[in-house]
Amino acid sequence: MTDPTATLHAGAVDAEAALAAEPAPARGRAPRPRDLPARLPRLDHIAFGGDYSPEQWGQDVWDADHAAFDAAGVTLLTVGVFTWSLTQPAEDVFDFTALDAIVQRVADEGRLICLGTGTGALPPWIARAHPDVNRTDHEGRRHRYGQRHNACWSSPDYRRLAAQVAGRLAERYGSHPSVVAWHIGNEYGGRCYCDLCAAEFRTWLRRRYGTLEALNEAWNTTFWSHRFTDWDEIEPPSALTEHWGGPGKTAFQGITLDYHRFSTDNAIRQYVEERDAIRQHSDLPATTNFMGFYEPLDYHRWNEVLDFASWDNYPRDLRAPWASALAHDLLRGIKDGAPFWLMEQTPSVTASRDVNPVRRPGVMRLWSWQAVAHGADSVLFFQMRQSRGACEMMHGAVLDHSGSLETRTFREVAGLGAELGRVGSATLGARTPARCALIVDWDSWWAVEMADGPNRLLRYLPTIEAWGRAFWEAGAQLDVVPVTADLSGYDVVAAPLLHLIADDIAERLDAVARRGGTVLTGYLSGRVDEDDRRFLLHAPGPLRALAGVRVAETDSAPPGEANPVRFSEGSVSLAEAECDASMLFEVLVAEDAEVVARYGEDFYAGEAAVTRRTVTGEHGEDGRVWYIGTQLAQSGLSAIVRRALDRHGLTGPYADVAGLEHAVRIAPDGRRLEFLLHHGPDPVGIALHEDGTDLLTGARHARGAVLTLQPTDVVVLDTTAAG
Numbered sequence: 024m025t026d027p028t029a030t031l032h033a034g035a036v037d038a039e040a041a042l043a044a045e046p047a048p049a050r051g052r053a054p055r056p057r058d059l060p061a062r063l064p065r066l067d068h069i070a071f072g073g074d075y076s077p078e079q080w081g082q083d084v085w086d087a088d089h090a091a092f093d094a095a096g097v098t099l100l101t102v103g104v105f106t107w108s109l110t111q112p113a114e115d116v117f118d119f120t121a122l123d124a125i126v127q128r129v130a131d132e133g134r135l136i137c138l139g140t141g142t143g144a145l146p147p148w149i150a151r152a153h154p155d156v157n158r159t160d161h162e163g164r165r166h167r168y169g170q171r172h173n174a175c176w177s178s179p180d181y182r183r184l185a186a187q188v189a190g191r192l193a194e195r196y197g198s199h200p201s202v203v204a205w206h207i208g209n210e211y212g213g214r215c216y217c218d219l220c221a222a223e224f225r226t227w228l229r230r231r232y233g234t235l236e237a238l239n240e241a242w243n244t245t246f247w248s249h250r251f252t253d254w255d256e257i258e259p260p261s262a263l264t265e266h267w268g269g270p271g272k273t274a275f276q277g278i279t280l281d282y283h284r285f286s287t288d289n290a291i292r293q294y295v296e297e298r299d300a301i302r303q304h305s306d307l308p309a310t311t312n313f314m315g316f317y318e319p320l321d322y323h324r325w326n327e328v329l330d331f332a333s334w335d336n337y338p339r340d341l342r343a344p345w346a347s348a349l350a351h352d353l354l355r356g357i358k359d360g361a362p363f364w365l366m367e368q369t370p371s372v373t374a375s376r377d378v379n380p381v382r383r384p385g386v387m388r389l390w391s392w393q394a395v396a397h398g399a400d401s402v403l404f405f406q407m408r409q410s411r412g413a414c415e416m417m418h419g420a421v422l423d424h425s426g427s428l429e430t431r432t433f434r435e436v437a438g439l440g441a442e443l444g445r446v447g448s449a450t451l452g453a454r455t456p457a458r459c460a461l462i463v464d465w466d467s468w469w470a471v472e473m474a475d476g477p478n479r480l481l482r483y484l485p486t487i488e489a490w491g492r493a494f495w496e497a498g499a500q501l502d503v504v505p506v507t508a509d510l511s512g513y514d515v516v517a518a519p520l521l522h523l524i525a526d527d528i529a530e531r532l533d534a535v536a537r538r539g540g541t542v543l544t545g546y547l548s549g550r551v552d553e554d555d556r557r558f559l560l561h562a563p564g565p566l567r568a569l570a571g572v573r574v575a576e577t578d579s580a581p582p583g584e585a586n587p588v589r590f591s592e593g594s595v596s597l598a599e600a601e602c603d604a605s606m607l608f609e610v611l612v613a614e615d616a617e618v619v620a621r622y623g624e625d626f627y628a629g630e631a632a633v634t635r636r637t638v639t640g641e642h643g644e645d646g647r648v649w650y651i652g653t654q655l656a657q658s659g660l661s662a663i664v665r666r667a668l669d670r671h672g673l674t675g676p677y678a679d680v681a682g683l684e685h686a687v688r689i690a691p692d693g694r695r696l697e698f699l700l701h702h703g704p705d706p707v708g709i710a711l712h713e714d715g716t717d718l719l720t721g722a723r724h725a726r727g728a729v730l731t732l733q734p735t736d737v738v739v740l741d742t743t744a745a746g
Contacts, residue, residue: 060358060359060361061329061330061331061332061358061359061361061362062308062330062331063308063330063331063361063362063364063400063452064135064137064203064204064307064308064331065203066135066203066400066448066451067447067448067451068098068443068444068447068448068451069395069399069400069401069402069443069446069450069451070098070099070135070137070364070400070401070402070403071096071097071098071099071401071402071403071439071440071443072092072097072098072099072100072101072134072403072404072407073100073101073367073403073404073405073406073407073421074100074101074102074104074367074403074404074405074406074407075088075100075101075102075129075406075407075408076102076104076105076406076407076408076410077102077125077128077408078106078109078121078122078125079410079411080408080411082124084408084426085128087426088407088408088422088426089128089132091421091422091426091428091433092132092134092407093132094428094437095421095433095436095437095440096437096440096441096443096444097134097407097421097440098134098135099134099135099136099137099203099401099403100129100134100135100136100137100407101136101137101138101139101206101366101403102122102125102126102129102136102137102138102139103122103125103138103139103140103141103192103206104139104141104143104206104209105139105141105143105144105171105209106121106122106139106141107141107142107144107145107146107188108146108147108148109121109122110122110141110188110191110192111146111184111188111191112146112148113148114148114149114152114184117188117191119195122192122196126138126196126199126201126202129201130199130200130201134201135201135202135203136199136201136202136203137202137203137204137205137206137403138192138196138202138204138205138206139205139206139207139209140185140188140189140192140205140206140207140208140297140301141188141192142174142185142188142189142207142208142209142297143171143172143208143209143210144170144171144172144173144209145168145171145173145174145181147168149180149181149184150167150168150173151168152180153178153180153181153184155175155178155179155180155181155217155219156174156175156178156180156181157173157174157175158173158174158175158213158215158217159175159215159216159217159218159220160215160216161214161216161261161262161266161270162261162262162263163216163261163262163263165217171209172210172212172213175215175217175219175220176215176220176289176290176292176293177215177217177219177220177222177223177289178219179219181293182293182296185208185293185296185297186296186297186299186300187300189207189297189298189300189301190300190301190303190304192301193205193300193301193302193303193304193305194303194304196305197301197304197305197307198304198305202305202307203307204307204308204309204310205298205301205305205307205308205309205310206309206310206311206312206366207294207297207298207301207309207310207311208293208294208297208311209311209312210311210312210313210314210335211290211294211311211313211320212314212317212319212320213319214282214283214286214319215286216259216261220259220289221257221258221259223285223289224257224259224281224282224285225254225255225257227281227285227288227289228254228257228281228285229254231281235251235252235253235254238251239251241277241554241556242275242277242278242281242554243275243277243556244275246275247274249275257278259282260273260275260278260279260282265278265279266279271472271473271479272473272475272479273473276470276473276474276551276555277554277555277556279469279473280466280469280470280473280554280555283319283321283465283469284321284466286319286320287320287321287324287465288324290320291324291325291328294311294325294328295328298328308330308331309329309330310329310330310331310332310333310364310366311329311333312333312334312335312366312367313325313332313333313334313335313354313357314334314335314337315334315335315336315350315353315354316349316350316353316463316484316487316488318465318468318469318472318484321465321466322353322354322357322465323356323357323463323465323505323507324465325357326357326358326359329357329358331358331361331362331363331364332354332355332357332358332361332363332364333354333363333364333365333366333401334350334354334363334364334365334366334367335366335367335368335405336350336351336365336367336368336390336394337367337368337369337373337375338390341380341382341386343488343492344390344393344495344684344700344702345488345491345492345495345496346488346491346492347390347393347394348393348397348491348495348684348686349461349487349488349491349492349495349501349503351363351393351394351397351398351399352397352398352455352461352491352501352502352503353463353503354398355397355398355455355502355503356463356502356503356504356505356508360398360454360455360457360502361398361454362398362399362400362451362452362453362454363398363399363400364399364400364401364403365391365394365399365401365402365403366401366403367403367404367405368387368390368391368394368402368403368404368405369382369387369404369405369418369419370382370387370404370419370420370421370432370435370436371387371419371420371432372417372418372419373418373419374414374415374416374417374418374419375418379417381419382419383735384431384435384735385435385734385735385736386735387432387435387436387439388435388438388439388442388735388737389700389701389702389735389736389737391439392698392700392737392739393684393686393698393700395450395698396684396686396688396698396700397455397686398453398454398455398688400450400451400452402439402443404420404421404436405418405420406418406419406420406421407420407421407422408420408421408422408426409422409423409424411424419432420432421433421436442719445718445719446718446719446739449690449694449696449718449741450688450690450696451690451691452690452691453688453689453690453691453694453696454688454689455500455501455502455686455687455688455689456500456687456688456689457499457500457501457502457513458500458512458513458514458515458671458673459494459499459500459501459502459513459514459515459516459517459668459673460501460502460503460504460508460510460513460515460516460517461487461490461491461494461501461502461503461504461517461519462504462505462506462508462516462517462518462519462521463487463503463504463505464505464506464521464523466506466523466525466553467483467506467520467521467522467523468483468484468520470522470523470551470555471483471520471522471523471547473555474522474550476579477577477578477579477607478579478580478606478607480581480582480606481547481579481606481607481654483520486519486520486654487519487520489657489660490517490519490660490664491503492657492661493657493660493661493663493664493665494517494664494668495684496661496678497661497664497665497668497674497675497678498674498675498676498677498678498684498685499515499668499673499674499675500673500675500686500687506518506521506525506528507526510531510532510534510535511534513535513540514539514540514541514671514673515540515541515543515667515668515671515673516532516535516540516541516542516543517542517543517544517664518532518542518543518544518548519543519544519545519548519651520545520546520547520548521544521548521549521566522547522548522549522550522551523550523551523552523553523555524548524549524551524552524553524558524564524565524566525552525553526553529549529565529566529569532544532566532569532648533568533569533638535646536569536636536638536646536647536648537638537639537640537641537646538640538641538642538646539640539642539643539644539645539646540646540647540671541646541647541648541649541667541670541671542569542646542647542648542649543648543649543651543663543664543667544563544566544569544570544648544649544650544651545649545650545651545652545653546577546607546609546651546652546653546654547607548563548566549562549563549564549565549566549567550562550563550564561573561574562574562577562609563650567614568615569636569648570616570634570636570648570650571613571614571615571616571634571636571648571650572611572612572613572614572615572616572631572634572636572650572652573611573612573614574609574610574611574612574652575610575611575612575630576609576610576627577607577608577609577610578607578608578609578610578625578627579606579607579608580605580606580607580608582605582606584605585603585604585605586603586604586605586608586622586623586624586625586653587601587602587603587604587622587623587624588601588602588603588604588620588621588622588623588632588633588653588655588659589601589620589621589623590602590619590620590633590659590662591618591619591620594619594620594635594666595619595659595662595663595665595666596662596665596666601623602655602656602658602659602662603655603656603659604622604632604653604654604655604656604659605653605654605656606653606654607653607654608622608625608627608632608652608653609632609652609653610622610627610630610631610652611630611631611632611633611634611650611652612631613631613634615636616634616635616636616648616650617634617635617636617637618631618633618634619633619634619635619649620632620633620659622653631652632651632652632653633649633650633651633652633653633655633663634649634650634652635647635648635649635650636648636649636650647667647670649663649667651663665678676712677699677709677712680707680709681703681707682701682702682703682704682705682707683699683700683701683702683703683707683709683732684698684699684700684701684702685697685698685699686698686700693743694741694743695741695742695743696718696739696740696741696742697713697715697739697740697742698737698738698739698740699730699732699736699737699738699739699740700736700737701732701733701734701735701736701737702734702735703734704734705734706731706732706733706734707731707732708729708730708731708732709729709730709732710727710728710729710730711724711725711726711727711728711729711730711740712726713726713740713742714726714742714744715740715741715742716740716741717738717739717740718739718740718741719737719738719739724740
């Protein structure tokens, strides 16, 4: 039969052909269309199970595995994620014997399958036969075979072989009744700096800029005599060229920013080639598993190529439930608010960090329901049985090495499976009715962290998480959206560290305020254009008129040093009228705004630190624009966010209950589901704000009834009639 990958690159990429065949990367970022609906697997329940790799042990273990899965209520297994060396042991040999047995056994047990393409890790023979598949790292070292995440996405051989095996898998299993979804690759990550990537980067740049004159202008190459006169003079920005002291320190921000964009587009292209090879035999929905707030790849750019979003939740800080909540919101936003899949989480312990604490009793259940509360239509684990060897043999699993059903982990997993079974299809397809948006922009993330000042220690992700925490503590329903999102449905829009301004984002934020909404932004926003060139304007550049402020000076300080900020009376609700500020201090001149808080120390004591502008509303109610010129302590930031939410009636009903999370989803049939998740260390009592039926217990609760929640307790209320 015809090889479905015959049209893919078989040798060195022809630049002129690539120029003609592929669309140009956009100059500017027009608002993204919202008519790309997600296609999720068609299920009648929350998918429950996870990564299963029975190829790692003999079939004599499979009977015990499936008996345990029955006891736990497992409905779906992800298989084939790392089986490439089995399914294709040589370039001209395909052997599906092992995978056939795995798929058939899972199907015989009545379980569904999310089938991996296996392309997340190379077989050794590929690296030996085609050395170009091996990556070159930031320091310029060509890697030899080993580990995973080890393939260059520019390699014609890797692209050809990966698409080929994906197509062969789809041809063999695409119509299998138990297969419901495709899992392409695994945790796409990293960047490559080889000669193939250099050539592809130049091709990408030619499509983006058209001429060297335009590129030189965008990168400001008259600085340090960098003006390019031939495309082949351009090198990837690495430790051998423009960088020193690590990937974040570059002499030319423009070239590094473009290389980051190119790397994302290169990963997307490789994913699409596998997806298209699958499409020739199967129309089942396809995804790849993301990693939350992962700096190297701009996940928002994947919107148009994923059928549905999925991700792996391995929190860095086990004491920060707002961080996981925010990451769930990010993944939901990738497909414009549609549900996503929780593809991986540990049921007990990770194995990738220096210190790997075990999940305390009840926490796995609590975090699983948190994922569902924020939009997950699956609860899946890595891994179903603990690996016997290699670097993940200490990683937690539903079944440990003994296979015992008497472990605490297994008992908790089985209990969760029973609960999910009782809920059935109630949450499937449900969306979050958010009227608050937090803008997350990878271009700004990259630009602000590669800026050579004013404070290199100020980081994007901790800032975003602090803002997310403020919304989380206030019980607000929040969407995390790209800078290109349609903002017309939001009453409160936060845009922290919006360092890079492109297209019409300033006008769209202004429109939020002019229809009576509230915009919150602040320090280091509005500094550079889409090419990372400074605006020839007073900071905050294009946001100056919106905020009604001008930045006169910017001071910075190392961690541990603080300047107290004093709020005017009645401006926000704080236990005291001041809080600490740190890291960065913009001295603001209020041109068309009122001063809400002032610095307490240093030569700029008494100068404005926080302002609020009133915007005349076009249809009655006035809008507000807050500008926060410094990194406030969490209490101060949360107080400002709370004030904005209160103004619009968007503060949650349990906002004053410490540690209690409140999330809402609206099902396709109109059913209103409210999730109460208690992350705090002590019991709390709350008076319910609506009548509701607990889907986990069947208990009915009247409005005003006092409900006591113990630590890690979960309540899922159907409040449809009340709503």
